[in-house]
Amino acid sequence: MAPRRKKIYEGKAKTLYEGPEPGTLVQYFKDDATAFNAQKKAVIEGKGVLNNRLSEYFMTGLTNIGVPNHFIKRLNMREQLIRQVEIVPLEVIVRNFAAGSIAKRLGLEEGTPLPRPIVEYSYKNDDLGDPLVPEEYIIAFGWASQQDLDDIVALALRVNDFLTGVFYAVGIKLIDFKIEIGRVWEGDFMRLLVADEISPDSCRLWDIKTGEKLDKDVFRRDLGNLTDAYTEVARRLGVMPTNTAQIKPTLIN
Ligand code: UDP
DSSP states (O other): OOOOOOEEEEOSSEEEEEOSSTTEEEEEEOSEEEETTTTEEEEOTTHHHHHHHHHHHHHHHHHHTTOOBSEEEEOSSSEEEEEOOEEOSEEEEEEEEOOHHHHHHHTOOTTOEEEEEEEEEEEOOGGGTOOEEOHHHHHHTTSSOHHHHHHHHHHHHHHHHHHHHHHHTTTEEEEEEEEEEEEEEETTEEEEEEESOOSTTSEEEEETTTOOBOSTHHHHTTOSOHHHHHHHHHHHHTSOOOOHHHHGGGGOO
């Protein structure tokens, strides 16, 4: 048997392995789901397969409209080849409608339209529970420069417009989402690109007509079967012409 690739990093929902060439990594999507800073945990059969496909779909779309991102190609059911980046230690959140923490913080009813898309940042630190941070902190602590933040907002808003349109076309409202940003160096030049993943794990997606939730809130709030919800998103987008019954046999690598 070929030796297992060297593990570079293990996160809650994904593992990164050394890639076949310098500057590349293999991103493996696990079935693990966590919420509330990993206080709630479960293994959700089929989730990793769906998120691998969905992230491929969104990242490829972004490439096609000229938004730089880490995706190179999908390797198999659970793995994709990506560019190695230095992750900016921020969760970049874009909101179109109030939900989750902003609804709580400001006493807004979930689903209230926001006056314009709001971009906010959390400092990526599990021990602290990813606290919301202002630009002032980000610049003062050197996590990103003002120029980086201007570029990050521009990237985040392009991703928002793209995803909003893609979901709208299949009857889904994009409430909010989170992206992560990576740095790559090309000679002396540093470039920022969209990294990590784009999937229903990191978006809030509501059916336009019924308001049914088709994202990780199904798990967070015990609203039903998460794989069914993600399969529905994939089915509408034409990403996987399949259902969970058909996914299961292919889980064995
Ligand atoms: N989000 C995420 N990872 C996190 C925190 C948030 O992917 O660690 C996503 C979340 O799924 C939602 C958006 O970012 O789509 C905004 O989340 P919010 O700040 O409302 O936090 P939550 O209510 O999820 O704790």
